[in-house]
Amino acid sequence: MQIVKGVILILFMNCEQSALLTSDSFDRPxxxxxxxxxxxxxxxxGKSRRLAAQMKMLETKIEEARNSLxxxxxxxxxxxxxxxxxxxxILNQLDSST
Numbered sequence: 182m183q184i185v186k187g188v189i190l191i192l193f194m195n196c197e198q199s200a201l202l203t204s205d206s207f208d209r210p211x212x213x214x215x216x217x218x219x220x221x222x223x224x225x226x227g228k229s230r231r232l233a234a235q236m237k238m239l240e241t242k243i244e245e246a247r248n249s250l251x252x253x254x255x256x257x258x259x260x261x262x263x264x265x266x267x268x269x270x271i272l273n274q275l276d277s278s279t
Contacts, residue, residue: 183214187213187214187218190215190218191214191217191218191221194221196232198222199219199222199226200229202215202218203219203236207236
């Protein structure tokens with residue numbers, strides 16, 4: 182039964198399904214049939230191929246930005262005086278709301 186579903190997916194995949202699978206491929210591993218169906222669709226559809234390339238480029242740029250930000254933003258906690266001011270403001274808000 183799995184083979185029948187896979188063949189149907191390959192034969193009837195449209196551009197919208199291709200875009201969804203391309204997007205999903207960044208978040209989770211695709212099943213064998215999904216990979217084959219996507220590969221077949223991308224082999225014959227230039228628009229979907231361009232969209233997949235653009236999605237990959239965006240994913241790469243987001244990852245680069247994330248890595249760049251992680252290296253420039255200190256991973257330490259806030260300074261003690263700033264934490265204390267925040268704590269006092271929160272306590273004041275809690276006291277005034279009761």
